Amino acid sequence: MLTDFGIILLFILAAFAFIGIVLFVARLLRPNRPNEEKNSTYESGEEPVGNANIQFNIRYYVVALVFVLFDVELVFLFPWATVFGQVRLINETNGSWGWFALTEAFLFVGILGLGLAYVWAKGYLDWVKPQPKIPRVDTNVPADLYQRVNDKYSHSKP
Amino acid sequence: MSEFLNQFKQLTATGYLFWVLAILALLSAVWVVTARNPIHSVLALIATFFCLSGHYILLNAQFLAAVNIIVYAGAIMVLFLFTIMFLNLRREDEESKTNLTKMAAVVVGGLLMVMLITIFRAKSAQVPTFNPVSFDSRTGLVENLGSILYSDYILPFELASVLFLVAMVGAVMLGKREAGDRHF
Amino acid sequence: MFPIVLLSVFGILLLFLGFLKSRAILLPAALLFLLVSLAVNFIDWNKTYLYFNGMLLSDNLSMVFTAIVLGSAFMVVALSGSFMEDESAQPAEYYGILLFSLVGALMMIGFENLIMLFVGVEILSVAMYVLTGSDKRNLRSNEAALKYFLMGAFTTGIMLFGMALLYGATGSFTLGGIRAYAVNPQVGLSLLFYVGLLMLLIGLLFKVSAAPFHFWTPDVYDGAPTLFTAFMSTVVKTAGFAALFRLLSISFSGVYTFWWTILAIITTLTLVAGNITAVYQNSFKRMMAYSSISHAGYLLIGLAALGQQTKQAIVFYSLAYSVATIAAFGVLLLVARQRNAETITSGGSSSESFDAFNGLARQNPLLGFAMAVSMLSLAGIPLTAGFWGKFYMFSTAVERGQIWLLVVAVLMSAVGIYYYFRVIIAMYFREGATAPIRVAPFYRYVLVVATLLTIGLGIAPGLLEGLF
Numbered sequence: 001m002l003t004d005f006g007i008i009l010l011f012i013l014a015a016f017a018f019i020g021i022v023l024f025v026a027r028l029l030r031p032n033r034p035n036e037e038k039n040s041t042y043e044s045g046e047e048p049v050g051n052a053n054i055q056f057n058i059r060y061y062v063v064a065l066v067f068v069l070f071d072v073e074l075v076f077l078f079p080w081a082t083v084f085g086q087v088r089l090i091n092e093t094n095g096s097w098g099w100f101a102l103t104e105a106f107l108f109v110g111i112l113g114l115g116l117a118y119v120w121a122k123g124y125l126d127w128v129k130p131q132p133k134i135p136r137v138d139t140n141v142p143a144d145l146y147q148r149v150n151d152k153y154s155h156s157k158p
Numbered sequence: 159m160s161e162f163l164n165q166f167k168q169l170t171a172t173g174y175l176f177w178v179l180a181i182l183a184l185l186s187a188v189w190v191v192t193a194r195n196p197i198h199s200v201l202a203l204i205a206t207f208f209c210l211s212g213h214y215i216l217l218n219a220q221f222l223a224a225v226n227i228i229v230y231a232g233a234i235m236v237l238f239l240f241t242i243m244f245l246n247l248r249r250e251d252e253e254s255k256t257n258l259t260k261m262a263a264v265v266v267g268g269l270l271m272v273m274l275i276t277i278f279r280a281k282s283a284q285v286p287t288f289n290p291v292s293f294d295s296r297t298g299l300v301e302n303l304g305s306i307l308y309s310d311y312i313l314p315f316e317l318a319s320v321l322f323l324v325a326m327v328g329a330v331m332l333g334k335r336e337a338g339d340r341h342f
Numbered sequence: 343m344f345p346i347v348l349l350s351v352f353g354i355l356l357l358f359l360g361f362l363k364s365r366a367i368l369l370p371a372a373l374l375f376l377l378v379s380l381a382v383n384f385i386d387w388n389k390t391y392l393y394f395n396g397m398l399l400s401d402n403l404s405m406v407f408t409a410i411v412l413g414s415a416f417m418v419v420a421l422s423g424s425f426m427e428d429e430s431a432q433p434a435e436y437y438g439i440l441l442f443s444l445v446g447a448l449m450m451i452g453f454e455n456l457i458m459l460f461v462g463v464e465i466l467s468v469a470m471y472v473l474t475g476s477d478k479r480n481l482r483s484n485e486a487a488l489k490y491f492l493m494g495a496f497t498t499g500i501m502l503f504g505m506a507l508l509y510g511a512t513g514s515f516t517l518g519g520i521r522a523y524a525v526n527p528q529v530g531l532s533l534l535f536y537v538g539l540l541m542l543l544i545g546l547l548f549k550v551s552a553a554p555f556h557f558w559t560p561d562v563y564d565g566a567p568t569l570f571t572a573f574m575s576t577v578v579k580t581a582g583f584a585a586l587f588r589l590l591s592i593s594f595s596g597v598y599t600f601w602w603t604i605l606a607i608i609t610t611l612t613l614v615a616g617n618i619t620a621v622y623q624n625s626f627k628r629m630m631a632y633s634s635i636s637h638a639g640y641l642l643i644g645l646a647a648l649g650q651q652t653k654q655a656i657v658f659y660s661l662a663y664s665v666a667t668i669a670a671f672g673v674l675l676l677v678a679r680q681r682n683a684e685t686i687t688s689g690g691s692s693s694e695s696f697d698a699f700n701g702l703a704r705q706n707p708l709l710g711f712a713m714a715v716s717m718l719s720l721a722g723i724p725l726t727a728g729f730w731g732k733f734y735m736f737s738t739a740v741e742r743g744q745i746w747l748l749v750v751a752v753l754m755s756a757v758g759i760y761y762y763f764r765v766i767i768a769m770y771f772r773e774g775a776t777a778p779i780r781v782a783p784f785y786r787y788v789l790v791v792a793t794l795l796t797i798g799l800g801i802a803p804g805l806l807e808g809l810f
Contacts, residue, residue, distance in 0.1 A: 003295075005215055005220075009175075058244065058333045059333065060240055060243075061237070061240050061241070061244065061329075061333055062329060062330050062333045064236050064237050064240050065237065065325070065326070065329045065330075065333075066326060066329075066330075067233060067236070068229075068233040068234065068236070068237060069322045069325060069326050071228065071229055071232070071233040072229055072233075072322065073319075073322065074228075075225050075228060075229055076307075076315070076318075078221070078300055078304075079221070079300050079301070079303045079304030079307050079308070080304055080307075080308060081304075082300050082301045082304045083301060083304035083305045083308055086301075086305070089305070101308055104308055104312060104315070104316065107316055107319070108315065108316060108318075108319045111316075111319040111320065111322075111323055111350075111354070112319055112322055112323065112326075114323075114354055114357075114358075115322065115323045115326045115327065116326075118327065118357050118358065119326060119327075119330050121361060122330070124330040124333075124334060273537075277533050277534060277537050280533040309395070310395045311397070311457060312394060312395075313393070313394040313397040313398060313458070314397065314455070314457045314458050314461045317346070317350070317445065317449065317458075317461050317462075317465070318461055320350050320353070320442055320445055320465060321446075321461060321464055321465045321468065323353075323354070323442065324439060324442045324443070324465060324468050324469050324472070325468055327357060327435055327438060327439060327472075328439060328468065328469070328471070328472030329472075331432060331435045331439075331472065331476070332472060332475055332476075332478065332487075
């Protein structure tokens with residue numbers, strides 16, 4: 001006789017056991033011939049240079065923080081979803097409960113939505129796009145001269 | 159010792175689970191403090207949160223357990239990782255803690271622990287124990303929380319959104335790129 | 343109740359007003375919003391309501407506290423004209439966050455449920471952390487913000503733990519529920535109750551910077567932009583004491599014998615630490631930080647000697663203290679800006695030291711007079727509001743028969759006179775080359791009103807008595 005959470009516990013245990021078994025079986029079956037190349041860090045075929053632990057830009061943090069806030073907001077919406085449509089509460093209040101609950105949640109989400117709109121409109125979520133500098137040389141040779149030369153000689157060939 | 163063993167034999171499955179989780183939580187919490195590599199600290203902290211979630215489930219607070227994993231082990235830990243990456247911690251910077259600081263921390267923490275243990279063991283502090291008659295396994299479910307949160311506690315709930323807004327506006331205001339800052 | 347809702351809406355509005363091209367509208371808008379909130383506050387005058395299933399209380403006392411907080415905020419905002427000149431400042435955000443922080447302060451004033459207290463403290467604190475660090479180019483401001491944030495977050499944790507223990511002991515989050523438990527215990531009070539009470543007190547005492555939880559105050563007040571220091575030392579302190587008063591007078595009056603000794607010791611420590619250290623400061627701003635600690639001590643006397651007169655004493659003292667502090671910081675703002683401009687050309691002493699005030703009164707009689715009155719009021723000299731504030735506070739101690747507390751407080755006020763008079767001496771009797779400082783008209787009104795209020799309340803303290 002297992003409770004519901006007993007089943008979940010069994011699931012968790014089974015998951016861990018499965019990982020262990022698979023890894024163990026793989027160890028039995030696979031050949032083991034390491035060399036230096038194989039043991040090095042995989043970096044898209046590049047030679048890895050330095051430490052991966054570099055200093056990040058603060059802008060990642062802003063995005064992460066906004067994410068956390070909306071995560072928390074989401075957590076608050078779970079309880080709301082369960083009580084919003086409860087027949088007992090709606091009957092008790094002659095149907096006004098549903099509207100009341102809807103307003104509550106919309107207010108909450110709305111205020112945070114305004115916050116997101118603010119952050120967005122301010123451009124804090126924009127990444128700085130690289131602005132390529134096109135080199136300019138002051139010269140008397142017109143820019144389309146090369147094109148004309150190419151056109152001229154490409155046709156003259158037999 | 160034998161008394162302890164006897165007590166141990168009488169434990170139910172929940173009791174064993176409690177001990178296992180408690181020991182795991184303590185070990186991983188110690189690991190958080192002692193790990194040399196800050197990333198390892200974060201991983202250990204995640205392990206601690208999972209153990210605590212197990213405790214919440216044992217305490218019949220299922221929704222709290224889920225929230226603990228979603229918000230703390232998930233989102234907050236991401237923030238922690240980011241912070242570690244900003245700080246660019248190197249081995250050499252580590253010795254900023256003098257022995258005196260460490261001693262003081264140990265003394266304060268130890269005092270707090272002794273105090274809390276005394277409090278919770280005190281006769282007058284005994285909270286009611288498990289009562290099979292009045293026990294309701296559905297207390298911690300999300301529905302009950304919802305009906306309280308959205309009727310009695312509506313005002314603090316709505317004002318919590320103001321709190322989030324302040325945090326959001328403040329963070330982006332402080333984190334805004336100033337002219338002349340690095341680009342990447 | 344109404345101000346809380348309105349201020350939340352107005353805060354959001356201000357944030358979005360920041361998108362307009364012209365910055366000029368922000369300051370008048372913020373002032374207008376504060377005035378509207380202040381007016382709306384008095385709708386429920388002489389009535390007592392519990393709003394939202396007993397979450398928020400609105401009675402005359404909470405309305406008076408609300409008025410003090412909103413009035414202080416109004417004056418601080420009125421002094422903020424310099425934001426408009428600073429290119430890197432973000433006034434829309436500053437004003438928005440200030441209004442939001444007032445929401446937190448009002449929650450702390452009217453809370454009826456510990457959850458409300460917690461959310462209020464958090465809103466106020468988070469806003470203050472941000473504003474402390476708002477001067478991003480200034481290393482001291484950054485350091486102050488980080489210190490404040492780390493310690494503040496930690497004490498919030500302690501406070502929350504205290505609330506959890508209180509709930510565990512009493513089974514209630516409401517002030518009335520806790521009171522019922524404390525007054526009429528069935529089997530003796532649980533140890534959890536006492537520890538919870540202590541932790542809750544520690545959390546709040548940290549916010550009002552009472553010793554030994556005051557170590558953050560000098561660095562934070564010194565590092566934060568002066569305007570926000572003025573805001574912190576008035577609004578946060580008033581809200582914190584309103585919250586402490588509500589808690590102690592409603593929920594915990596039944597266990598007065600338990601906490602009054604602890605609070606009296608903390609009061610003594612705060613008075614001694616604040617006043618003695620203030621004497622050794624060379625920077626005016628830092629001196630004001632220690633002086634704010636010492637004033638927290640005077641305010642604590644009323645709580646340690648909780649009685650019939652405490653309510654009146656705390657209201658009067660917070661009002662007198664807020665007005666005088668804002669005037670002092672207002673003058674400091676102008677003087678420091680002038681000195682900064684001068685040091686770029688000539689090179690001289692720090693713009694916020696006592697020397698910056700040398701000879702101020704000759705060329706700028708208004709600034710000198712406003713500063714002198716506010717210093718006299720803070721020192722508690724008769725004919726100023728500060729004197730009556732101290733008088734009411736001390737009489738609460740007499741009422742409870744706590745003579746030794748009274749002796750300490752009187753001695754420390756004598757010490758206080760020394761450092762407050764240093765400023766006056768510097769302004770009136772020292773030689774110094776201060777050019778006349780241009781004072782914007784609105785700025786001038788604020789200083790004049792603050793000075794008049796201080797003197798008016800000093801001559802006729804009875805003006806307030808009929809109010810609540």
